[in-house]
Every structure is written in structure tokens, then in C-alpha cells.
Amino acid sequence: MAQLNINGRTHNVDVEPDTPLLWVIREHVGLTGTKFGCGVAQCGACSVHLNGEVVRSCSIPLSAVKAGDKITTIEGLSRDSSHPVQKAWAAIDVPQCGYCQSGQIMAAAALLAKKPKPTDKDIDEAMTNICRCGTYHRIRAAVHMAAGNTKVGSADATLSDKTTV
Amino acid sequence: MDMNNKILSELPKISRRKFLVGTAAAGGGLALGFSLPFGIAPAAAQSGAAAAEVNIWVVVQPDDTCVIRIARAEMGQGTLTGLAQLVAEELECDWKKVKTEQITAGQNLARKRAWGDMSTAGSRGIRTSQDYVRRGGAAARMMLMQAAANEWNVPVGDLTVANGMINHAGSGRKTSYGKVAAAAAKLTPPDPKAIKLKDAKDWKIAGKPLRRLDTADKLNGQKIYGIDLKMPDMLHATVKACPVFGGKLASYDESKVLGMPGVKRVIKVNDSTVAVVADTWWRAKKAIDALPIVWDEGPNAKVNSASIAEHLKSGLTGSDAFADIDTGDAPKAIAAAAKKIEAVYSVPFTSHTTMEPMNCTVKLSPDKSEIWIPTQNAEASLAALSSASGQPLDKCEVYKMDLGGGFGRRIGNQDVVRQGVAIAKAFPGQPVKMVWSREEDQAHDFYRPIAQCRLSAGVDENGNLAGLHLRVSGQSINAFANPAAIKDGKDRRQLQGLWPQPNDAQIGYTHANLRTEYAMRNTHLPVGPWRGVNTNQNGIFLECFMDEVARLANKDPLEFRRTLMSERPKHLGVLNAAAEKAGWGKPLPKGVHRGIAQFMGYGSYSAAVAEVSVSPKGEVKVHRCVFALDCGNVVNPDQVAAQIEGSVAYGMTALHSEISVDNGRVVETNFHNFRVMKIAEMPKVEVVLALTHDFWGGVGEPTICVVVPAILNAIHAATGKPVRSLPLSKQGLTLV
Numbered sequence: 086m087a088q089l090n091i092n093g094r095t096h097n098v099d100v101e102p103d104t105p106l107l108w109v110i111r112e113h114v115g116l117t118g119t120k121f122g123c124g125v126a127q128c129g130a131c132s133v134h135l136n137g138e139v140v141r142s143c144s145i146p147l148s149a150v151k152a153g154d155k156i157t158t159i160e161g162l163s164r165d166s167s168h169p170v171q172k173a174w175a176a177i178d179v180p181q182c183g184y185c186q187s188g189q190i191m192a193a194a195a196l197l198a199k200k201p202k203p204t205d206k207d208i209d210e211a212m213t214n215i216c217r218c219g220t221y222h223r224i225r226a227a228v229h230m231a232a233g234n235t236k237v238g239s240a241d242a243t244l245s246d247k248t249t250v
Numbered sequence: 251m252d253m254n255n256k257i258l259s260e261l262p263k264i265s266r267r268k269f270l271v272g273t274a275a276a277g278g279g280l281a282l283g284f285s286l287p288f289g290i291a292p293a294a295a296q297s298g299a300a301a302a303e304v305n306i307w308v309v310v311q312p313d314d315t316c317v318i319r320i321a322r323a324e325m326g327q328g329t330l331t332g333l334a335q336l337v338a339e340e341l342e343c344d345w346k347k348v349k350t351e352q353i354t355a356g357q358n359l360a361r362k363r364a365w366g367d368m369s370t371a372g373s374r375g376i377r378t379s380q381d382y383v384r385r386g387g388a389a390a391r392m393m394l395m396q397a398a399a400n401e402w403n404v405p406v407g408d409l410t411v412a413n414g415m416i417n418h419a420g421s422g423r424k425t426s427y428g429k430v431a432a433a434a435a436k437l438t439p440p441d442p443k444a445i446k447l448k449d450a451k452d453w454k455i456a457g458k459p460l461r462r463l464d465t466a467d468k469l470n471g472q473k474i475y476g477i478d479l480k481m482p483d484m485l486h487a488t489v490k491a492c493p494v495f496g497g498k499l500a501s502y503d504e505s506k507v508l509g510m511p512g513v514k515r516v517i518k519v520n521d522s523t524v525a526v527v528a529d530t531w532w533r534a535k536k537a538i539d540a541l542p543i544v545w546d547e548g549p550n551a552k553v554n555s556a557s558i559a560e561h562l563k564s565g566l567t568g569s570d571a572f573a574d575i576d577t578g579d580a581p582k583a584i585a586a587a588a589k590k591i592e593a594v595y596s597v598p599f600t601s602h603t604t605m606e607p608m609n610c611t612v613k614l615s616p617d618k619s620e621i622w623i624p625t626q627n628a629e630a631s632l633a634a635l636s637s638a639s640g641q642p643l644d645k646c647e648v649y650k651m652d653l654g655g656g657f658g659r660r661i662g663n664q665d666v667v668r669q670g671v672a673i674a675k676a677f678p679g680q681p682v683k684m685v686w687s688r689e690e691d692q693a694h695d696f697y698r699p700i701a702q703c704r705l706s707a708g709v710d711e712n713g714n715l716a717g718l719h720l721r722v723s724g725q726s727i728n729a730f731a732n733p734a735a736i737k738d739g740k741d742r743r744q745l746q747g748l749w750p751q752p753n754d755a756q757i758g759y760t761h762a763n764l765r766t767e768y769a770m771r772n773t774h775l776p777v778g779p780w781r782g783v784n785t786n787q788n789g790i791f792l793e794c795f796m797d798e799v800a801r802l803a804n805k806d807p808l809e810f811r812r813t814l815m816s817e818r819p820k821h822l823g824v825l826n827a828a829a830e831k832a833g834w835g836k837p838l839p840k841g842v843h844r845g846i847a848q849f850m851g852y853g854s855y856s857a858a859v860a861e862v863s864v865s866p867k868g869e870v871k872v873h874r875c876v877f878a879l880d881c882g883n884v885v886n887p888d889q890v891a892a893q894i895e896g897s898v899a900y901g902m903t904a905l906h907s908e909i910s911v912d913n914g915r916v917v918e919t920n921f922h923n924f925r926v927m928k929i930a931e932m933p934k935v936e937v938v939l940a941l942t943h944d945f946w947g948g949v950g951e952p953t954i955c956v957v958v959p960a961i962l963n964a965i966h967a968a969t970g971k972p973v974r975s976l977p978l979s980k981q982g983l984t985l986v
Contacts, residue, residue: 101511101533108532112486117478118471120654122605123688127921130605159471171469178461178888181896182326183468184475184605184654209930215921217605217655218326219899221932223892 087147090154091116092161102148107131109147110158118159118187122215129214132188133158139195159187162194170194173230181218188214193228202232302431304393305439306364307337307386309351310431314414316343317351318387321358321365322375323626324464325656326896327950328889329375331462333383335885336376339456340387340448343427344413350463355628356647368650369627371661371779373852373948376885380946381447388445390434397434398425450883450943459888464652476624476651477609477685484611485514486531487673487684488538491523491694494914495774497548498522507537516541519672527673531685550774550914558700558773558911559596565723565769566594566704572740575750575757575766583717583763587708591802593795594704596975597787598908599697601916602780603924606654607691608666612674613681614639619646621670624653626661634664638671657900658779662731663696689919696778697909699725699744703791713803715814717763720748720791726770727784730777744768746784747851747955748792753945755785755851757792758821759814775911781900782954785851789955790962790976793847797963798972807846807963808834820880820942821848824857827878827940832859842873845963847956854881854947858956860933862964869986870978872902872933872961878940881947891937894953898935901957902927906985908977931985 089096091114098113110119110133119142122130126144133142134157135150150156162168166175170193173179180186189212196203196211203211208228216224229235301311309317318337324330334350358365366379391411398416399406402423410417414427450457467473492498502524504516512533517525524543528534565571584590610623612635619639625631628650635646653660660666666684674682686694701724708716728735728743735743747755748766757766780786800810808829815822825848829835834844841863848857861874877894884890907925910917918924958976965983966972973981 103536104532108530111478112530112532115480116471117474117480120475120605121477121607121685123921125688125920125922128605128926162470166466166470174469175461175465178465178892180326180462180465180468181328181892182605182653182655183464183473186468187471190469212929215605215926215928217603217657217900217903217926219896219932220892221899221929222895222935224929225932 087150088152089114089150089156091156092158098147100147103146105143106133106145106147106150106156107142110142116158116160120184120187122185127215128185129188129192130185132191132214134191134195137195137198139192159191162190168194169231170197170227173227176230177223177227179220179223179227181220185214185216189216189224193224193231196228197232202234203228302435304390304431304434305386306361307383308341308390310394310427312428314344314426314428315347315349316341316414316427317349319365320350320352321368322379323368323370323628323650323653323656325370325624325626325653325660327375327893328462328886329370330464331460332376332885332889333379334463335456335458335460336380336384337387339453340384341391342411342414345455345460347414348463352650354647354649355632356644358629359632359643368629369661370656371626371658373854373951377853377946377948380885384447385442385445388447389439389442392440392445393434393437394427394430396437397430401425401430401433456885457887459886462889473652475606475654476611476622477606477654479611479622479651479683481611481613481681484681484683485527485529485677486534487525487527487682488531488534488687489519489523489525489669489684489690490538490543491690492545492547493693493916494545494547494551495776496550497914498546499524500544500546502544503542507541510537510540513537515676517673517676519669523669525669525673525684527676527682531683535687547914553774553914554912555910559702561773562596562700562702562723562771565771566702566721568769571721571767571769573765573767574740574742574745574748575764577761577765578717578763580717580719580763580765584706584708584719587716588711589802590706590708591798592704592706593798593972593974594702595791595794596702597700597790598910598976599700599775600780600904600907601692601695601697601909601918601924602655602657602659603692603926604653604655604657604659607688608686609684610666610670611681611683612670613679614671614674615679617645619671620649621647621667622649622651623667623670624651624660626653626656626658630662631664631667634667635671638668657781658783659695662778663776688921692919692924693916696731696776698780698786698904699727699777699784700773701725701744701787703787705791705795707795707799707802709799709803713805715761715799715803718761718799719765720795721767721769722788722791723769723771724787725772725775725777727777727779729770729772741768741770744770744784745788747788747849754853756818758818758848758850759811760817761814774914781897782851782951785849785951785955786904786958789847789849790959793849793956793959794962794966794972794974797845797966806835811848820855821850823942824848824855824878824880824940827938828857828859828876831878831936831938832861832876834859843964843967845960845965845967847959847963849955849959850952851955852948852952853945854879854949854952856953856956858953858960860960860964862961862968864965864968864983868983870965870983871986872931874934874936875957875960876936876938877953877956878938879949879953880940880942881949881952882941882945883943884939884941887939890939890949893949894937895935897954898957899927899932901954902931902961902985905958905961905976906978908980925979927985
């Protein structure tokens with residue numbers, strides 16, 4: 086029986102120690118906002134925060150999670166989608182299919198926690214999650230918006246402003 | 251495609267005009283929204299019996315919430331929001347009170363396909379349903395206003411409506427949609443033919459860059475995709491199919507895994523596929539990885555990319571090609587020209603790689619077969635469910651889950667349905683969720699077809715084109731998926747974008763000596779539609795070669811194209827618009843070069859200008875892409891921009907990566923060797939919507955076919971060497 090602190094709540098899980106944290110979260114704790122994309126730590130759909138660091142939960146066995154580790158999933162990022170990253174994502178309609186966005190948002194939130202005013206280069210280095218719909222353009226704009234680098238409605242922030250009809 | 255044919259033969263056929271009349275009448279009798287047997291209750295079902303179904307598209311709740319029904323699939327492309335905007339525009343409701351609800355394939359069947367075609371592919375979601383959904387919204391508005399007129403005993407012509415509030419200026423009376431909806435639902439619907447739709451210039455909701463309706467749940471983990479479903483007593487399955495296409499399952503030793511934690515059964519799914527069913531997916535996955543499986547790899551076990559390339563090469567010169575366009579005598583004109591050029595291009599297979607792996611949840615009960623599935627065609631899924639489960643169509647139901655990516659993977663072949671049903675048959679009455687691993691998803695796709703193209707051209711002493719001859723050799727989607735679509739042995743679909751006929755995917759150039767040909771060369775890989783389908787490779791072939799010919803002619807690529815486009819004003823319109831927006835001909839920073847391309851697909855006209863630099867080490871940086879799109883009319887310009895941005899990322903991955911074959915199987919089995927482009931490689935994207943307003947074209951697919959040729963032409967400008975063979979990674983070039 087392992088004890089996990091997820092989003093501030095304690096969960097007791099009785100599961101094989103080699104089970105990846107992703108599947109513990111999805112199948113045993115029942116939080117499905119964290120997604121399965123590749124299983125080999127390449128795509129980032131499974132990104133969660135482990136003691137504030139963004140990690141790829143598909144490749145962390147339960148046995149590597151220590152008692153007292155604090156895990157935050159997308160469901161625990163904010164109570165009401167009020168995290169600046171979530172607000173920026175909403176303001177410029179970042180998601181298309183949305184499947185990778187939990188991971189993207191967790192990666193962006195971790196980046197901003199470390200670097201409140203990230204440069205484009207910081208974003209390139211920190212945001213390595215895969216999106217097949219191709220929302221990268223808006224993710225970059227939304228990270229800058231969440232950082233307060235741009236404001237809602239500014240030309241840099243709102244993609245439709247760049248669209249000429 | 252076999253399933254599409256089946257569905258067409260099995261489902262009642264109703265013309266677009268008839269269904270509005272027929273179902274509006276049915277709607278008049280059904281004064282309440284039916285409750286839906288979803289795991290997730292839609293808006294109208296939640297509201298209970300008090301919600302009034304004014305017609306099939308519009309359900310109004312007492313609190314004035316307008317629930318707009320959506321038949322097409324939402325896979326990120328924004329169709330759900332766009333269709334709601336079109337209905338709401340004519341409905342004159344309050345956009346802030348709009349909710350949407352998805353219909354099921356079973357409901358559509360039970361009501362004689364009242365909602366029309368549910369399939370969502372070919373960039374058709376909006377353009378082929380815009381007329382009837384707008385009429386649906388208008389009919390509901392007219393009925394709601396008539397109900398108010400009846401209540402007040404005044405002529406309906408004296409009423410006005412705005413934001414779902416009906417006003418009678420003469421008496422100062424006001425009412426809301428929610429208050430009159432129940433009465434409206436009992437009225438005889440208007441003749442759809444008599445409905446006059448608004449002119450697009452008067453739109454207030456449609457045509458505007460409104461925020462999507464489906465974003466909130468994607469930001470907090472609350473959205474339930476097919477892979478996220480939870481049901482009581484649900485079991486979890488995963489599969490392995492023979493890695494060599496055409497191979498079979500010889501044997502497996504289930505005794506080695508039946509004792510593993512949570513494992514319930516090992517099941518032979520079909521001749522080439524085995525499944526493990528367990529109490530969690532991870533336990534099923536671990537067990538199938540431990541399962542000793544012996545494959546009979548069959549006759550294709552020695553096939554590799556080199557042997558496939560040789561096979562295609564034979565089509566470049568073989569005598570079995572057919573000519574589609576054959577104007578004048580292109581070979582003769584080229585032979586006699588002052589200067590000539592010949593080139594062979596090749597484009598590899600590639601995979602869809604949706605972020606949500608293939609999955610479905612199936613529950614087979616004695617009197618009902620049910621499936622929850624992310625599908626681009628719920629009706630094809632219904633037909634497949636019926637055929638696989640043996641239950642008649644009216645005892646089957648498909649609950650369409652929003653897709654974690656589609657791109658064509660989840661439209662035609664319902665392989666996932668057949669597998670899911672075969673597994674669930676072992677557990678009657680119990681839901682079984684099957685989820686593929688990423689490795690299975692990569693290795694068992696329906697790939698974008700592989701193709702080569704031989705092109706030759708001549709120019710005269712003045713630099714004018716003397717003739718152009720193009721022959722595509724490659725795999726046919728129709729031969730694999732829908733042989734009946736091939737007429738007289740000529741598979742014209744593989745020449746998509748090069749067709750002479752207008753309106754859909756017409757070639758942008760005319761010339762006195764022009765010849766286009768196709769030679770079919772199939773492989774053992776299954777192929778299918780992939781965002782943009784055959785416009786992808788054909789756009790590369792024609793538009794990259796056009797730059798080579800322009801160089802031979804010592805002409806600017808833009809100017810050279812223009813000389814061939816006088817009979818193609820819409821193609822020329824977007825070409826000019828992209829060039830102007832990009833500042834074609836103006837100075838660029840040192841080391842940055844431009845490339846241009848135009849092409850047509852899905853009823854829309856696209857052009858792009860790419861700005862690229864190439865380092866001495868072969869690092870390709872795409873700085874900026876400027877697009878012009880003429881899709882006729884636009885419902886949500888911000889979402890059109892989003893689709894164009896997305897087409898850049900999807901196109902650039904296909905530029906850089908490939909699906910290759912060794913020992914009969916796919917080599918690129920996960921993201922470690924199938925490199926998908928990331929944010930660092932994403933260029934700036936700018937969009938011009940150069941709309942001509944007299945038609946409705948597609949949006950999701952049309953621009954992808956100009957992404958790659960514009961970039962390749964810019965690389966050519968930067969390096970002086972054409973890139974004729976993809977992927978870039980095998981040409982010593984890499985995206986950075």
C-alpha cells in the first residue's frame with residue numbers, strides 16, 4: 086500500500102510498485118485529466134508537477150515516488166481555472182482537440198514558476214510537449230500573456246488580430 | 251470505405267430538402283428533448299422534460315438556454331462552434347445562452363437521418379451543412395415568433411426579435427424564447443424553401459472571431475475523451491497485431507500471463523491480432539508485452555523502403571499509366587524546346603499519429619450493442635458495430651466522443667470498432683475499453699500514400715513555358731479502401747489538385763501543351779486519407795518543379811506562375827494576396843530566403859510564402875509563413891487562422907519525418923524515432939482571408955498542401971539546390 090499526496094489530498098493505492106505514476110493517477114486515483122500519449126516520456130501529455138517540478142508521469146514508477154512528495158495534476162492547478170496560464174489559454178483559444186493541453190498547461194505553469202518573464206528561447210527550451218493539432222503558435226502567445234508580457238487584445242496576444250479579412 | 255458503402259445502402263436515403271420538411275414535422279410532434287443514454291448527460295437531457303425541441307436543430311429551455319444540436323464530429327477543428335454560430339445567427343438567439351449537444355448515430359437513424367450526413371472529413375463539416383443548419387435556425391426563429399404572435403393575437407410581421415427576446419413595438423409587450431418554446435414546438439414548421447437566409451454582410455454572430463464553445467473543459471482536465479471513460483464493472487484491453495502487414499498470428503502462450511495481476515483473458519481478436527483483457531489498462535499492457543507470441547509474418551516479411559522505391563520507380567516509365575489532362579502534345583513540345591528540365595520527386599509514407607491513441611469502449615448486451623468511440627463518422631461506426639456484433643442497426647448505438655485528433659485516421663476504416671467488438675464478445679453485458687499503445691498506433695495506421703513523380707518541362711528562348719509533363723507513380727487509396735470508386739481502371743483521386751475540372755481541386759495553370767498522368771503502384775501497407783490527402787504530395791511535385799522551371803526560364807517564380815494563371819482568377823487571387831502580404835520582392839535579412847506556392851483542394855484556394863534560412867550545417871529555420879486562403883465564406887476567422895496555424899505544424903512534421911519500412915514492418919514506432927515538430931521549430935504564421943464570397947470551400951485541409959512546397963522552394967532559394975526527395979532528415983537537413 087503506497088500513500089500519495091495528489092492535489093493536497095492523500096490517496097492510498099494498492100498497486101504493483103512498477104506501475105507508472107500516470108496509470109496510478111488515471112486508473113487508481115481516477116483523475117483522467119493527465120493523458121497517455123506515448124509511454125516513453127517523449128510527448129509530455131502526461132506532465133504533472135512533482136514537488137513543483139514538471140515531470141512525465143508515464144515514465145516514473147510508483148516506487149520512485151517518496152512518501153511526502155507532493156504531486157499536482159491539471160485538476161489541482163487551480164480550483165476554478167483561475168491560474169494565469171489557464172486564463173491566458175482561454176483568452177486566446179489555445180486548444181484545438183485539447184488532448185495534449187493538460188500537459189502543455191502544466192509545463193507552462195512550471196516554467197512561469199521558475200521564470201516569471203520567460204523569453205522565446207526559454208519557452209522553446211521548456212515547452213517540449215508535442216501537439217499534433219499545431220497549437221504551438223498560440224501556446225507561445227499564451228505563455229507570454231500569462232507572464233504579463235502581453236495583454237488581452239494586443240496584437241501579439243490575439244491571433245485573430247493578425248488575420249486580415 | 252467498405253463501411254461507408256454499407257451505411258449508404260443500409261440507411262434510408264433522404265434528400266436534403268426532404269429531410270427538413272419531414273423532420274420539422276416530426277419535431278413538431280415531439281415537444282420535448284429526448285433523454286440520451288450517455289455516460290455524460292448533454293444539456294437538453296439535463297434540463298428534463300421542460301426543454302422544448304422546436305425543431306431538430308434547436309431545443310429551448312425555460313431559462314432561455316438555446317441548445318443547438320451538432321451532427322458533425324469535433325476533433326479540434328472548431329466545427330462545433332462554427333455550426334452553432336450559423337444556427338444562432340439565423341435563430342437570433344443570445345449567443346451567451348447557447349449550449350451544444352451532439353446527436354448519436356442511432357438517433358439519426360431512428361429519425362430517418364434527419365440530421366443528414368454525420369461524417370466529418372474532406373473539410374466538409376461546415377461547407378456542406380451550412381445551408382441546412384442555417385435554415386434550421388431560421389425555421390426555429392420563425393416558429394418561436396409565430397408562437398408569440400399567436401399568444402398576443404397580433405400579426406407576426408409586427409414583431410421584432412433580438413438576442414432571443416421577442417418584441418411587439420405596438421403594445422410594448424416582450425417575451426423570451428424560453429417562454430414561447432413549448433408553444434412553438436407544436437406549430438407547423440415553415441416550408442424551408444420559403445426561408446430567406448440572411449446575407450453574410452448582415453451577420454452578427456457568424457463571420458465573427460468568437461471564442462470557441464468547447465474550451466473550458468480542456469483547461470482543467472474535466473473533458474472526457476474516449477480514453478477517459480469510466481463505467482461500472484468496466485474491463486480494459488489492449489492489442490497486438492502482426493507487425494508485418496499481411497502476416498498472421500501463429501500462436502501465443504497465454505499460460506505465461508494469466509497469472510499476472512489483474513489479467514482476465516487472452517483473446518484471439520482476428521487472424522492477425524491478439525488482445526489481453528485485465529482490470530486496468532496498465533496491467534493489460536504489461537501482460538501483452540510479456541505474452542509470448544509467434545507471428546507468421548507471411549509474404550511481405552522481406553519488403554523494405556528500398557524495394558518499395560524500386561516498385562514505384564517502375565511506374566515512372568511503365569506503359570500502364572493513364573493521362574488525365576492531355577492538352578496539345580506536351581512530350582513533343584518539350585523535346586523541341588530551347589531549354590529542358592527533368593526531375594524525379596519522391597514523398598514517403600507518413601502516419602496520422604493522433605495524440606489520443608486509438609480506442610473504444612464496447613458493451614454488448616442481449617438486446618443492444620453500444621460503443622463509445624472517438625470517430626469521424628459515427629454512422630460508419632454504427633454500421634461496423636452492427637456487422638461485427640450481429641445486432642441489427644436499430645439495436646446498435648454509437649456515442650460519439652470528441653476526438654483527441656482525427657486527421658483522417660478515424661473516418662473510413664472502422665478497424666477499431668471490429669477489434670473492440672471481438673474482444674467485448676467474451677464479456678457479455680460488461681463494458682470493455684480497448685486502448686492501443688502508441689507503438690500499436692504507429693505500426694497499424696492507414697498511412698498517407700507513398701508517391702514518386704517524374705516531371706519534365708521545356709521553355710522557349712523567351713523564357714515561356716513550352717510544355718509540362720507530369721507523371722505520378724504511387725499507391726492508391728481507393729485501390730486499398732474503395733476499389734469501386736476507380737472507374738475504367740483510372741484512379742483520378744491520386745491526381746487530386748491537378749484536376750482540370752473547377753470547384754474542388756483544380757490545377758492552377760493552363761497551357762497549350764500539358765499532360766498529367768498516374769501509374770498505380772500499390773504496396774502491402776494500408777493507406778488512407780491523411781489531412782489534405784493527395785494534395786500534399788501533388789502540391790509538392792507541381793509547385794517545387796514550377797520553381798525549377800522558373801529558374802530555367804530566368805524568371806521570378808511569382809512572375810512565372812502568373813503567366814500561366816490568366817484563366818484561373820481565384821488561384822491567382824490568393825497567390826497575389828500572399829505575395830503582397832509577405833512583401834514578395836522586398837529585401838530580407840541576410841541569409842533569409844523566400845519560397846512561394848499555390849494549390850487548390852477541398853473547394854478552397856491556398857497560397858503561401860515561406861521565409862527560411864539554412865545554416866552551413868544544414869539547419870533549416872522557418873522564420874515566417876504567410877498564407878492567403880479563399881474559402882469563399884468564413885464562419886469564424888479566428889478558428890480559420892487556427893486551422894492554418896495547425897496545418898503548418900502538421901505539414902512541417904511530414905516535411906521532416908517519415909514512415910519507413912524494414913522487414914515488412916513500420917520502423918518509426920514512437921516519438922523517439924518519429925520526430926514530431928515542437929514549439930521551437932514553429933514559425934510565425936500570418937493569414938490573409940482573401941474571400942470572394944460566391945462559394946463555400948473547406949478550411950481544415952486546403953492550406954497544408956502549400957506549406958511544404960513553399961518551404962522547399964525557400965530552401966532551394968537559400969541553397970541553390972532543389973530538394974526533390976523527402977524527408978528532409980534524409981537529405982542532410984534538419985528543422986531547428
